[in-house]
Each structure stands twice: as structure tokens, then as C-alpha cells.
Amino acid sequence: MSKFQIINKDQDSEARLAVLETAHGPVRTPVFMPVATAGTIKGITPQHLQETGSSIILANTYHLLQRPGVQIVRKIGGLHKFMSWDKPILTDSGGYQVFSLNSLAKIDDEGVEFASHIDGQKIYLNAEIATKIQNQLGADIIMSFDQCTNFPCEEKKLKKAVQRTIKWAKRCKKAHENSEQMLFGIVQGGINLDLRTYCAKELSKIKFDGYALGGLSVGEGYENMTKTVNHTAELLPKDKPRYLMGVGTPVDIISAVKAGIDMFDCVLPTRNGRNAFAFTMNGPLRLRNSSHIDKKEPVEKDCDCYCCRNFTRSAVRHFFNANEMLGPILLSIHNLRFYQRLMEKIRNLIADKQFAQWADDNINKFKTLYK
Amino acid sequence: MSKFQIINKDQDSEARLAVLETAHGPVRTPVFMPVATAGTIKGITPQHLQETGSSIILANTYHLLQRPGVQIVRKIGGLHKFMSWDKPILTDSGGYQVFSLNSLAKIDDEGVEFASHIDGQKIYLNAEIATKIQNQLGADIIMSFDQCTNFPCEEKKLKKAVQRTIKWAKRCKKAHENSEQMLFGIVQGGINLDLRTYCAKELSKIKFDGYALGGLSVGEGYENMTKTVNHTAELLPKDKPRYLMGVGTPVDIISAVKAGIDMFDCVLPTRNGRNAFAFTMNGPLRLRNSSHIDKKEPVEKDCDCYCCRNFTRSAVRHFFNANEMLGPILLSIHNLRFYQRLMEKIRNLIADKQFAQWADDNINKFKTLYK
Numbered sequence: 219m220s221k222f223q224i225i226n227k228d229q230d231s232e233a234r235l236a237v238l239e240t241a242h243g244p245v246r247t248p249v250f251m252p253v254a255t256a257g258t259i260k261g262i263t264p265q266h267l268q269e270t271g272s273s274i275i276l277a278n279t280y281h282l283l284q285r286p287g288v289q290i291v292r293k294i295g296g297l298h299k300f301m302s303w304d305k306p307i308l309t310d311s312g313g314y315q316v317f318s319l320n321s322l323a324k325i326d327d328e329g330v331e332f333a334s335h336i337d338g339q340k341i342y343l344n345a346e347i348a349t350k351i352q353n354q355l356g357a358d359i360i361m362s363f364d365q366c367t368n369f370p371c372e373e374k375k376l377k378k379a380v381q382r383t384i385k386w387a388k389r390c391k392k393a394h395e396n397s398e399q400m401l402f403g404i405v406q407g408g409i410n411l412d413l414r415t416y417c418a419k420e421l422s423k424i425k426f427d428g429y430a431l432g433g434l435s436v437g438e439g440y441e442n443m444t445k446t447v448n449h450t451a452e453l454l455p456k457d458k459p460r461y462l463m464g465v466g467t468p469v470d471i472i473s474a475v476k477a478g479i480d481m482f483d484c485v486l487p488t489r490n491g492r493n494a495f496a497f498t499m500n501g502p503l504r505l506r507n508s509s510h511i512d513k514k515e516p517v518e519k520d521c522d523c524y525c526c527r528n529f530t531r532s533a534v535r536h537f538f539n540a541n542e543m544l545g546p547i548l549l550s551i552h553n554l555r556f557y558q559r560l561m562e563k564i565r566n567l568i569a570d571k572q573f574a575q576w577a578d579d580n581i582n583k584f585k586t587l588y589k
Numbered sequence: 590m591s592k593f594q595i596i597n598k599d600q601d602s603e604a605r606l607a608v609l610e611t612a613h614g615p616v617r618t619p620v621f622m623p624v625a626t627a628g629t630i631k632g633i634t635p636q637h638l639q640e641t642g643s644s645i646i647l648a649n650t651y652h653l654l655q656r657p658g659v660q661i662v663r664k665i666g667g668l669h670k671f672m673s674w675d676k677p678i679l680t681d682s683g684g685y686q687v688f689s690l691n692s693l694a695k696i697d698d699e700g701v702e703f704a705s706h707i708d709g710q711k712i713y714l715n716a717e718i719a720t721k722i723q724n725q726l727g728a729d730i731i732m733s734f735d736q737c738t739n740f741p742c743e744e745k746k747l748k749k750a751v752q753r754t755i756k757w758a759k760r761c762k763k764a765h766e767n768s769e770q771m772l773f774g775i776v777q778g779g780i781n782l783d784l785r786t787y788c789a790k791e792l793s794k795i796k797f798d799g800y801a802l803g804g805l806s807v808g809e810g811y812e813n814m815t816k817t818v819n820h821t822a823e824l825l826p827k828d829k830p831r832y833l834m835g836v837g838t839p840v841d842i843i844s845a846v847k848a849g850i851d852m853f854d855c856v857l858p859t860r861n862g863r864n865a866f867a868f869t870m871n872g873p874l875r876l877r878n879s880s881h882i883d884k885k886e887p888v889e890k891d892c893d894c895y896c897c898r899n900f901t902r903s904a905v906r907h908f909f910n911a912n913e914m915l916g917p918i919l920l921s922i923h924n925l926r927f928y929q930r931l932m933e934k935i936r937n938l939i940a941d942k943q944f945a946q947w948a949d950d951n952i953n954k955f956k957t958l959y960k
Contacts (some may be wrong), residue, residue, distance in 0.1 A: 256911040257913075258915040263919075264899065267637075290882060290903060299901075302900055341613065407803045443837050512664050512948060514665055531859065533665065533672070533673070536661075537627075542629050543914060544629040546914070
């Protein structure tokens, strides 16, 4: 039986409602994965995280590899135990950070050597090593090692990166040794639709447990991203989960769900939360603003998060103003709950066959609110 | 009926087990009050705070007066609502901070003018204003406005401060307008036992709801403090709670309970927690230390706190090492729970008539462990 069961396919769009079975329980999709860069969602405890309705989180192999180190995590009993999170985890392969954090990385067809952004120590990663590391970290879903490119990127370099990504994907599939873990392939190709087609078709032949779109949300803009996602998603196997990496804003997510994307991750809710920016269904709030100084209402009316159930805007503003950790803590919780409420709404709309119309209305609404 | 009911008086020391009834519920004493300087215990949510077993907390009038301002707290519905804490709160009068944070404060018999340590704005406080502000903040227990002195302090200045403290205490008692709130007087006098005697006797005549010892833990050292506390505590009315302000280490607390002190507050558990210092019954742990890098055990074996139930020393060390907020969050929780476990143990020992012997043994033990 497939681990990915589609419950309802939207009639008026490519959106689908599904359940992905993992070694640590089921994940209802479309799903948003909060980002636990170095083994913790920044600023909040797993207890508060669970209360946001998060069912799966992402951790970064690149960061964990350097601190605390893979052998440490392994000795402690794996990533779930280390992080105190017994629900599903996805680890990325490190590819994205190797290229985005290391402008001097030395890359060839075999792999990539780079200097740690923390202490300058030389580190070598390739398909086999990245896979083995993820086998040892023990996440439920692991990603193949890919070559990411900047935006814009000249075609020759983009093509080379796609070719390497395909070769490395095959090597990752071969190297993957833990049958408890699902392995996803990553489609690269920038905003070049021909390269995306080529990469998607080649990766599909490898028969991954799921497929990701990488190399987006790197500066190409909403229109380019949407075009690329719409084009690429439908080339991927319909019976496997599709994951749009590093995305995104509420608009990005609604638009990509329409295109048939099932999984998302992004640092926006927590990063913005730490900077006093709150997401609400009625547009953003900047909680350092003195207009909130005596406001009795919660950050978002009708939000059921810990912050909104217990604190006024006045108090949240005060905590930021006084540099108290509780400000970042509360808005990280709120923003994650906002994202999870958005995903719950999307899933309910797909179940009720009302998603496509709502998406069209709300993409425009959110574009205006969050422009 | 008195709001302070002594359940058991130790036979071999001055320690007593009691219950203090407040407008927001009962407080079992001896009790430790975590410090919510600016309206939040630094680094943790009220939800986690409640789980540490804390039954009453302290907030600083001086800080709240400047940020967010008394009228803001009042408009939001009082301090309990603002902080999202529906158990008892004690506010100090601001006296301590006025003197410790403002070396240029202008003081006379009427009151004190000082410049805000935040923006330099001139602020005036006296007995009536400090009391009115605390009436408006709405804590369950409020403190009279006192003049604190440095250590060491010449006798003439110390005597003047004691005289002012007594005069101001009378004015506070007269100005106090909220019968829902208890008002405590504060005994000053440095380590001068004659002045302590004088101040304690004069304050006792005013008939406060409780009595505090101020001006200690300011550099006088353990022996001087213990001598002063032993001397002063027994001069205070036996049927009222006694509160040793700003104290202290586990040894300080055990020793002062023996002398008949019922209430304590201190920033040590949270401040040390933020700096990777964990209190345990077996001595301190410094969690940045690389010796913890692969340690599977919790910060403290048999501790029932959220940190120890869920995280290894290895993970806590990693969070500090990677500058993740979760490190300070977890050790603040653990240290507060350590203090509350210590107080629970003290209360149980008094109930079982075994406190005095245990105190003698453990004062020496903790002196060695935490020297």
C-alpha cells in the first residue's frame, strides 16, 4: 500500500488532500513544516510547537552536521530524541546551505568541499555522505543531495547543475540504506522550464518516495515562481507527495497548493515573529508600533493560539519594547499557529470542494494585504 | 480571621509552615517568588512558569512605571491581566531600584527625584505616589516605599535612611487605599543591629500585613546577612509573614527559613539559567562545558521539570553553543523548578518536624557545593 493516500482531488485545480504515513505517524497534506534549523524551532519549546498544530518539522543537515555533529545526535538516540519531538521530521540534504552560505565552495561532479561558516573547518559532502548523514540523523523523510544555483543564473551553469543534480539523485537512491525513511528527489532548473521538464522526467524514473522543487524563492519573484511551479508540478508522479522547498508567504502557499503542491517549509513565521511582525488574516501587524500601546485586543481576533488566548497587543508590544524574550516567543507561536490555521483551512476547503474559488479570491486579497 | 495562618512552628528553629491568603488564592510558605522584572519572568511563558510550581511572583514597580507605564497597565485591566498570571503577585515599591540604578537620585525627607535609566526622563517618587501606583497596578501584596543604602554605609547616613524609611512607612500605610491588597513594611538598617531593632520595633507599631527585611544581599556577605536576619526576624510580629527581599542562594534561603523568614525573591534562577548555569541538588552544572557534549542524562536526575523530562545535557549544551533561545528557556525553567522543589522540601520537612537537623546538614553541604 502506498504511503501517500490521496483523499480528495480538487475538481477545479490541481490541489489534493492526502495523508502521508511516516515512521512517526501520519501527516495530513497540504502541510506546512516549521523550520528547526539547528535542532529547535527558534524561540519556542516543543510543547508550544505541538500546540500550534504542527505535525511535521524540518531540520537542517548542514547545521546539525557542524553543531552538535552527527555522531553526537546518533549517540543520544537520533534526532527525534535529541530534539524532544516524537512526530515526523524531514531533513534537507545540506545542498542549499552549502551553496548559499559558501561562496567559495569547490564543486565538481563528485561532490563539494566547503569551509564551515562557523569555524572555517573544511567539510566535504557528496551524494553518499549526505545520504549517510541523514540515515544516521534518522528523520522520517530525507532529501537527495542537489546542486542549487543562484538567481539569475546563466543557462550553461544551470544546465550543469541540473545534470549533476540528476546524477547525484541516482547515487543518493543507491546509497539510501534506512527503509524506515522516505527519500525525496529534488528538481532543479531555475526558472528555465525546459530544464525543469528534463529534470522532473529524469528524477521520476528514479522512483523516489516524493519529489521536491528546489531552487525557488531565491529572488525570482512571484510570477516566475508561480509559472515554474505550475509547469513542473504536473510533470511529477501524481501518486507521490510534492514539496516546494523554502516557500513561502501565504500567497505563495495558496497558489502552489492550487498547482498541486503538498508540502512547504519556511522560516518566515518564526523569523518575522522574532522581529515583531505578526501574520493575521487581515494583514500584517507590526507589534513595536506605538499604536498598540493600550490595545486590549489580542494580536488576532478569533485566533486560538497561546499568545492570542492570553495576551493583549499592549502586552506583546511592551515585551518587544522592553527587549523581553517573551515578545519573540509569543509572536513565533502566533505566526506558526497562523500558518497552521491557514493550512487547516486549505485542507477543509479541498475536502469541501470549495478550494479553487477561495484560492482565486484570497490570492488577490493576500497580495493586497501583504504587498 | 488572620490572612496568615501558621500550620506548624518548628520546635528546633524559628521556621514555620503557613498559608497566606491573598485576593488571588493561597500561598503556602516558606515560598520563593520568581522575579518578573518588567511584567514577565525573563525567558519563559506563564504556562511554563506555572508548571515550575510557582504560586506567587514579584514584579518591579520601578520598571513597570517606565515601561509600559501605570496607566497602560490599569487600562488593560491590571497587572494580572496584563501579564496573563491569575495567581498572586507582589510588587515592590521601587525604592531599591531608585537607589541602585540612579547614583544621582536627589533625595530629601519628602521623596526622591531621579532620571529614568532608560531615557533620562525625570521621575518623582514618594510614599504616597509609590503606594498609589501599586494600588493601580493591583498586585495582591504591595510594599511600602523605603530608602535603601549601599554596603558599606556610614552610620549617620544609615540612621537617616532608617528614620526616613519609618516616616515613609507611616505615610504609605495612610495612603494605602485598596483593601484587597496587603501592605508590607520594610525594615532597613544595614548590618547595624541597633538600627535594625529600632526600625523593626517602630514598623511593628504601624501594624502592617507583613514585614520585609530590605537592604540585604547587597555585598555584606553570608555571615553578616545571617547575623542580621537572625537578629531582626524575631523582633517582628510572629503572626505576620516575614519577607527577606532579593535573597538568595539555596544556602541563604535555608538559613533564613531557620531564622523564621517566610518569603523570598531572587533573580538568580533565571539570570543564571540564561547564562547556562544550572542549579542541582548535587552542585552547579555549567552547560556550555564541552564535557556535556554527548551526555544522555538530563540536567538533574529525578528532576520533574519540563527540561529534565524532555532533554539531555547534550541537547541543552548544544542549544547554548548554537545561541538558540531554547537553551536559556530550558535552564530558566529548570532552575525555577529547582528552587520550587527546594521550597517544597523545606515545607515538607517543617511539616514532618525534621527541618532544623536537615537545615544544619544541608547548609554545610550547599556551602561546599556552591562555594
